[in-house]
Amino acid sequence: MHTLLDIQNIHKAFGGNVVLQGASLNVMPGEIVGLLGPNGSGKSTLLNVASGFARSDSGEVRFQGEDISRLPAHRIVQHGMARTFQLPSMPSRMSVLEVTLAADTRLHGVWSTLLRPRAVREAEAEALQQANQLLDALLLTPVKHLAASAISGGQKKLLSIACALMARPKLLMLDEPTAGVHPNLRRDIVQTLQRLRGQGISQLIVEHDMHFVREVCTRCVVLDRGQIVADCKPEELSSHPQVIEAYLGRAAADAAQMKAA
Numbered sequence: 001m002h003t004l005l006d007i008q009n010i011h012k013a014f015g016g017n018v019v020l021q022g023a024s025l026n027v028m029p030g031e032i033v034g035l036l037g038p039n040g041s042g043k044s045t046l047l048n049v050a051s052g053f054a055r056s057d058s059g060e061v062r063f064q065g066e067d068i069s070r071l072p073a074h075r076i077v078q079h080g081m082a083r084t085f086q087l088p089s090m091p092s093r094m095s096v097l098e099v100t101l102a103a104d105t106r107l108h109g110v111w112s113t114l115l116r117p118r119a120v121r122e123a124e125a126e127a128l129q130q131a132n133q134l135l136d137a138l139l140l141t142p143v144k145h146l147a148a149s150a151i152s153g154g155q156k157k158l159l160s161i162a163c164a165l166m167a168r169p170k171l172l173m174l175d176e177p178t179a180g181v182h183p184n185l186r187r188d189i190v191q192t193l194q195r196l197r198g199q200g201i202s203q204l205i206v207e208h209d210m211h212f213v214r215e216v217c218t219r220c221v222v223l224d225r226g227q228i229v230a231d232c233k234p235e236e237l238s239s240h241p242q243v244i245e246a247y248l249g250r251a252a253a254d255a256a257q258m259k260a261a
């Protein structure tokens with residue numbers, strides 16, 4: 001089986017602040033990989049680099065074998081990799097449905113759009129149908145005509161997932177999809193992500209909630225101070241010495257090892 005996403009040896013500094021120091025990870029088809037780590041360890045930066053929202057200083061990102069390290073974000077989406085953001089901000093002058101439609105990646109030339117030949121009209125009808133289906137699946141139909149800025153924070157997270165799915169991605173990258181979300185909505189997000197996996201959409205998810213990670217992820221990668229310190233099954237996290245050290249410090253890791261011995 002070929003690797004879907006292969007991130008190799010990424011280095012990234014902001015001025016003197018060295019954030020990523022040779023971080024590498026991969027996602028295989030069918031996986032939901034959790035990217036964990038303490039605050040400020042570089043998780044969102046790694047997602048930004050992989051999705052074309054930030055340039056690495058060195059290292060390589062390959063998607064389905066192709067080097068996408070220097071591609072801009074919109075080209076990466078067209079390759080089949082879409083993402084959401086930690087704090088999605090939504091426009092006030094567009095409805096939920098319009099925002100979803102605007103995320104459609106089927107591009108048409110200016111002239112063909114203006115003249116609206118049949119192919120463009122058919123593509124627009126297809127996009128509308130897809131948007132309505134996604135909003136329905138993500139329980140956003142009741143609010144689809146409201147201003148996108150007016151819906152709740154949890155609903156904005158669902159809307160950003162709908163927008164990412166408009167690109168029909170093979171890999172969906174989610175930055176803290178359940179942070180600040182009500183437990184009922186959290187359950188809906190968990191079910192949605194599991195259903196998407198069933199539909200063949202692999203996922204890379206930045207998340208702090210360990211219950212969520214155990215429920216959803218098939219594998220976990222832990223980042224600490226810009227370096228990958230663990231790559232393991234979710235159930236191995238709580239006893240992994242490097243994970244304990246990353247979250248609780250060296251003394252806690254030593255104590256855990258002595259207890260296990």
Ligand SMILES: Nc1ncnc2c1ncn2[C@@H]1O[C@H](COP(=O)(O)OP(=O)(O)OP(=O)(O)O)[C@@H](O)[C@H]1O
Nearest residue numbers: 014017019037038039040041042043044045046086
């Ligand atoms: N655009 C930027 N300019 C300058 N520094 C940045 C920028 N983006 C991130 N950083 C810095 O990079 C470091 C890592 O931030 P990042 O958001 O990647 O961490 P994180 O692991 O996602 O944290 P959290 O779990 O708190 O969201 C932080 O010190 C942050 O200030």
